Amino acid sequence: TWTTTSLVISCKGLHRQLLHVVCWAPVAKFTEKILMTACECWQWLLSARSDLMLPFLQEMLGAWQCTLETRIGIFSPIYPSATLTKDNHPTATASEIRFGDGWMNTISIL
Numbered sequence: 001t002w003t004t005t006s007l008v009i010s011c012k013g014l015h016r017q018l019l020h021v022v023c024w025a026p027v028a029k030f031t032e033k034i035l036m037t038a039c040e041c042w043q044w045l046l047s048a049r050s051d052l053m054l055p056f057l058q059e060m061l062g063a064w065q066c067t068l069e070t071r072i073g074i075f076s077p078i079y080p081s082a083t084l085t086k087d088n089h090p091t092a093t094a095s096e097i098r099f100g101d102g103w104m105n106t107i108s109i110l
Contacts, residue, residue, distance in 0.1 A: 001025045001034075005041040009048045014055055023059035030072045 001022060005066060006016045006059045026035045046056060 001037050003044050008045060008052070014052060016055065019052065019055055020059055021078045023056065024063045024066075027063050027066050027070075027072070030067070071080075 004018055004021045004025075008015060008022055013017065022038070022041055025038045025041075042056070046053060068075045075095060
């Protein structure tokens with residue numbers, strides 16, 4: 001992901017296929033480590049190439065839609081994988097919260 005991000009940054013104009021790879025990295029294999037790395041790459045990409053904000057958001061929308069349709073990440077039926085409190089609020093470990101909120105944190109800083 002880091003290498004692909006550096007290529008997107010260094011290319012003149014927009015290379016949509018490379019941007020797609022960067023944005024969709026967590027969809028291919030949805031793990032905490034990959035999601036955290038992807039979030040760091042997205043932040044680097046947008047700070048270095050603010051002109052790619054709209055194409056980035058378009059790709060992210062597609063990735064979000066895919067996670068919704070395939071029910072992975074925060075759209076998984078087992079997220080968070082914990083019990084309910086007495087007030088019927090789901091509980092989650094710190095790791096689950098960081099993992100599920102990775103994309104949300106990245107989008108919120110845009």
